[in-house]
Amino acid sequence: MRKITARQRQMILLLLSVSKEITAAEIASDTGVSVRTVHREMEEIEQTMQDFGLHLSRKSGKGIQLGGPETDLEKLRLFLYEEKPAEYSGDDRKLYELCSLLEAEEPVKLFSIAHTLKVTVASVSYDLDELEPWVRKFGLQLLRRRGYGVEIIGGEVDKRRAICRLAAEHLDQSDLVGHTPQTKGNPVFNMLLNAVGKNDLIDIENTLWDMEWKWTAELPEIVYTELLLGLSVTARRIAMGRTITTTEEAGYSRMSDHRNVAGSEHFVQQLSMTLDLDFPRSEILYIAGLFDRVQDSFSSASFAYGDIELMELVYKLTESVVRRTGIPFQRDRSLREGLLEHIEPALNRIREGTRIRNPLLGAIRKDYEYLFHIIQAAVEDMNISITIPDEEIGFLVMHFGASEERLSQLRRNVRAILVCASGLSSSRLLATRLAKEMPQIEVLGNISWYEAARLPEEDYDLIISTIELPLTKDRYIKISPLLTGEESEKLLNYIQNTTLRENKVFSSREPDTSGREITSLDRMKSYKYILDEIVSLLERFRFYPLDNIDMSIHATLSGMLDMLKGSGVIDNPDILLERLMERERMASQVIPDTRLALFHTRSSHVHMSSLTLYRLSQPVHLEKGTEVKVILLMLAPRKLSKESLEVLSEISALLLNSELVRLLEESTETEIRRYLSTELLHFFENKI
Known part of the structure; x- marks a missing residue:
């Protein structure tokens, strides 16, 4: 037994x-x-x-x-x-061993670890054998010598990355930001919370928010939490005396434009007073590097949704599920956007060997058994080079399940905000289940835990969360994404006895100034911004033939940017050229099964969104051995509204349409503009 x-x-x-x-x-x-x-x-x-x-x-x-x-x-x-x-499960033992070794200042004796865990030295040695490949992934080395002990050696930055990964694999957001006392529960769990600086995490988060930087508010929740973890681990390690001693170790790229050093200095100045902690110059540069990386990752992901191969993957998956179910999932832009945002980081985690956890997998298999098998078969048919675990299939099912239920949404009269731990898949599933079970609720959107903590109460009627929040218990209701019968009853009672009563009192004081009028005005503004962006882009769209005889891709892109000089679109083509080349090295820009490539980037050196087409006099070879004859260049400013991003990403998605590809390869500027005008008008009409 x-x-x-x-x-x-x-x-x-x-x-x-x-x-x-x-x-x-x-x-x-x-x-x-x-x-x-x-x-x-x-x-x-x-x-x-x-x-x-x-x-x-x-x-x-x-x-x-x-x-x-x-x-x-x-x-x-x-x-x-x-x-x-x-005392400890196998997973607990390994977590304890990793935390102990990453925090130790000197070698640790195997006997000491075995004694604490109440197991044999042989058991600890076997655990370390299994942990060694995990440690190597971070550029670290697990050193073991008889009579010396065991230790993890390597750079301080790599150790911080390893601690952050442990937190991502074993902790939920509610573990990090909730009010549950740290003294409660598993001692190994508490050890990891201590390693990531749980006690100071909320103070760090408040300091970060007090900077009032627009880019932090725009970060996806998972990216924001990863940044917060990085900052918290940094403060914890500095408090332990584990500081970074050189600029090179800090990982602050020499290619950086140093845009975040001043911001890092301001942030550290405030944080030093809050935590009573001194940050050396190397740590200021390290934190500036953290800011750089999250901004760049968000900028890349939110513009044209990354590389074309990812869009093709989402397109094929959706079409395969449509063929098997007969449900027109391809019409649901929310589904496409959700899949594009979810799949890229999911694939990265699988490639890195990170364990995918889906606590709702059992319930998903039961509630969506038919859809689960369909999506599992659709994924297998795509012949992806990596194995997709059932846990990840479950997340995909949540996206498609939400899309299926979204087709019959009704009008609401109670405004709700959702906060979900598992991201877009669980929030959209919960939103559509709410629409089906409780049609009086209008879901205004899904926000992060940190936004929920600061959202003005007049902007919503209730917050529905699937995780514990850093709020008092009377500020929100906590339920599961699958919305059990008991939770539905609890939520209904809350709406009837609390929310609607408060709304009635409020409306009697200010009869015609409800949040709904403000929301309607905001929507109209959003529609205007979308329409303005569409019209501006189409009016600025240009087609140029380009003589690139005996020119490399670097020279070809340089020639393309030269044609934009004096247009008011760009001011530093050299920096833009390097960014475009960097994107090409990172991922293919070629539209699958065509000789057309989409090159795109966002930069502070771009002053207005631009779409230009170039037909080359001879094919040009790209980094990965492919060649193209036509290049579509899409440029946008670094600071870009949500509406502008929607329009640009819609144009990117249209490139998967063979008719548009044919026009770009063969037709005139007028015909291409006419086609784009028709498709973007459909896109705009569907937004209303």
């Missing part, structure tokens, strides 16, 4: 103490762990229960219940009270 850990024992006793289903969220609350940890532990508990002739029932919308003959349940109770549980 397998050994039961202390945490598993606590969960099993809780299941034995109730006579009906109990939700994973309730188990998490009672045991002091995240919901994700509960679902992971249930996989092992379910197998253990089979040894006792018992079964674990997990019903979507109801919860978890332990069942079986009363005699077998009694045997289990006796076993739990008599059996001394294992």
Whole structure:
């Protein structure tokens, strides 16, 4: 029989103490762990229960219940009270070992680790064998010598990256920003929270927000949280005396335009007073590098959604699911945008070997069994070079499930804001389930936990969150993305007894100044911005033939940019040329199965969005051995409105249409502009 850990024992006793289903969220609350940890532990508990002739029932919308003959349940109770549980699970042991070694100032004896974990030295040595490949991924080395001990050696920056990755793999957002006391729960879990500087994290986040930088507010939630983790780990390591000593180690690129050094200095000045901590110059440069990287990653991802290969991947997946279901998913722009935003980081995590966790996988399999198998088959048909785990299939199902339910949305009268831990997939699923189950709710949008903490109360009627927030309990309602029957009833009672009552009082004081009028005005402004961007782009669209005989791609791009001199679009073609070449080295710009390439970038050296077409006199070879005869150049300012981004990304998506490709390769400027005008008008009409 397998050994039961202390945490598993606590969960099993809780299941034995109730006579009906109990939700994973309730188990998490009672045991002091995240919901994700509960679902992971249930996989092992379910197998253990089979040894006792018992079964674990997990019903979507109801919860978890332990069942079986009363005699077998009694045997289990006796076993739990008599059996001394294992202090740590295998995963806990490895997490403890990594945290200990990354924080240690000198080699650690294997005996010391084994003694703390209450296992043999051989068990620790076996764990380290399994951890060595993980450590190497960060440029670090796991050094072991007889009589010397074991230590992780390498650069300070690499150690910080490793700690941040551990946090990303084992902690939820609510673990980092929620109010749950750190003294509660698993000691290894608390050890990791300590390693990432949990105690100072909210102070760091408040300082970052107080900078009032527009770019931080525009970051996707996952990027913002990663930045916050990087800053928190940095402060923690400095407090331990682990500072970066050279500019080279700081990882601050010599190619940088130094745009964030002044901002970093201002941020560090405020943070030093808040934390009573001194930051050396090398750390200021390191933090400036963190700011650079998140801005660049966001800029790249939000403009034209990265490379064309990713768009082709989303297109093929959607078309495959459409053929299998008959549902017109290709018409749903929200689905396309969600998939484009989700798939690229997901593929990167899989390639890096990061464990994909989906605590809702079991419920998704039950509620969307048919769709799960369809998407699984669609992914297999695409012949992707990497294996896509079921956990990731589950996230894709949430995107498509939300799209399917979105088709029958009704009008609402209560304005709600959603905050979801799993990103767009869970938020869109919850939004559409709310639309189906509770049509009186109008979901205004999905925001991050840090935005929710600062959103003016007059901008919404209620906040619905799937995670714990750094807010008082009367400011929001916490439910699961799958919206159980019990949660629906709780939410309905809240709306009837609290939200609608407050709205009535408010409207009696100010009868005609509700937030809905402001929202309508904002929407009209947004429509105007979209239409203005479309008209401006189409009016500035130009086609040029380019004589590039015996010219490399570098020289060809330089010639293209030269044609824009004096147009008012750009002011420094040399910097733009390097950015375009860098993008080509990072990913292919070629439209699949064509000789057309889309080159695009955003920069402070671009003053207005621009779309220009170049037909080359001879094919030019790109970095990865392909060649193109036609190049579409799309440029945009670094600071760009959401509406402008929508228009540019829509044009990028249109490049997957063979008719537009044919026109770009063969037709006149007038015919191309006419086609784009028609398609972008359809896009605008669908927004209204």
